[in-house]
């Protein structure tokens with residue numbers, strides 16, 4: 324049967340880029356998928372620790388379960404899981420879990436890393452960007468091998484489809500390549516039987532890349548050094564959404580609107596955002612024709628976003644309060660149970676194909 328897998332890092336509150344590039348697509352898939360399709364969405368905390376630990380200064384609104392960096396990670400993990408439910412994923416229909424609760428992800432990662440190409444890893448744009456910032460002597464292995472863990476995430480559940488934003492497509496190309504390398508290294512007999520690892524298909528969101536509001540030439544990111552002004556979190560209040568969009572960087576070229584992501588990244592980003600929430604589904608080009616000036620564009624974009632995210636904030640707050648704040652942890656525990664079963668199936672085959680574990 325088919326299986327969908329995707330993940331999101333718990334490195335901060337999910338934002339409009341995550342929503343349009345991924346989360347909204349996940350909900351759509353849930354609503355349209357055949358009943359027997361497995362739908363698996365993970366909060367990937369093992370990936371999150373490739374970034375330097377962050378001390379969240381104080382415990383945050385919900386109590387962090389410990390201070391310091393560990394407390395911050397725990398808080399982000401809970402928040403991210405609550406957001407998945409708040410945007411409309413059903414904890415019954417889907418498997419929602421924290422990656423580190425399922426050790427098979429790490430185990431398969433090691434096995435895959437014995438086939439993974441370091442040449443290919445060194446060509447990953449995310450590695451090139453992030454490692455350049457850190458400087459050669461401080462480059463860390465986890466950041467380099469990050470895509471191997473991502474490949475394990477997808478392959479360990481036998482995923483057939485992986486819905487992501489454009490920035491992840493290179494990592495998924497790597498996952499397919501690595502699956503092929505594994506299958507070639509460990510062919511089955513009879514040779515007609517399906518290979519141990521399935522190569523998944525990438526499903527790219529139609530809203531591929533939402534850009535930062537303060538630096539519209541780089542993508543909207545949870546870790547943008549420009550901070551909260553650069554992004555709109557999915558649980559922003561209407562006032563906050565309006566304020567952020569009002570102060571979004573555009574340009575002085577002309578007060579007339581035109582859609583050209585190359586020369587007018589700020590204006591075009593707002594048109595993209597507007598388009599993605601527009602009830603009449605007008606293209607950015609059509610919107611550019613219809614809208615008078617930048618002030619109107621900002622106003623109407625903000626209203627479209629406010630409507631598009633209506634209810635998410637309230638649902639999120641409600642979920643965080645449920646069962647005396649323990650509901651999210653319970654969902655995660657139940658999700659982990661389901662995810663361990665799903666991963667076990669693949670791991671049995673992998674161990675047998677390689678000659679690891681169990682009987683000799």
Ligand code: TYM
Pocket residue numbers: 328329330331332333340341342343344345346367370472473476477485486487488489490491494530531532533534542543544
């Ligand atoms: P992460 O946490 O950076 O982002 C989660 C999802 O949001 C999409 N996204 C965006 N889409 C459009 N515009 C943006 N500005 C934007 N920012 C983020 C991402 O494409 C992603 O779909 N490595 C992954 C997490 C991961 C994963 C996996 C994904 C780990 N294992 C296995 C798929 C399958 C990441 O860092 O996503």
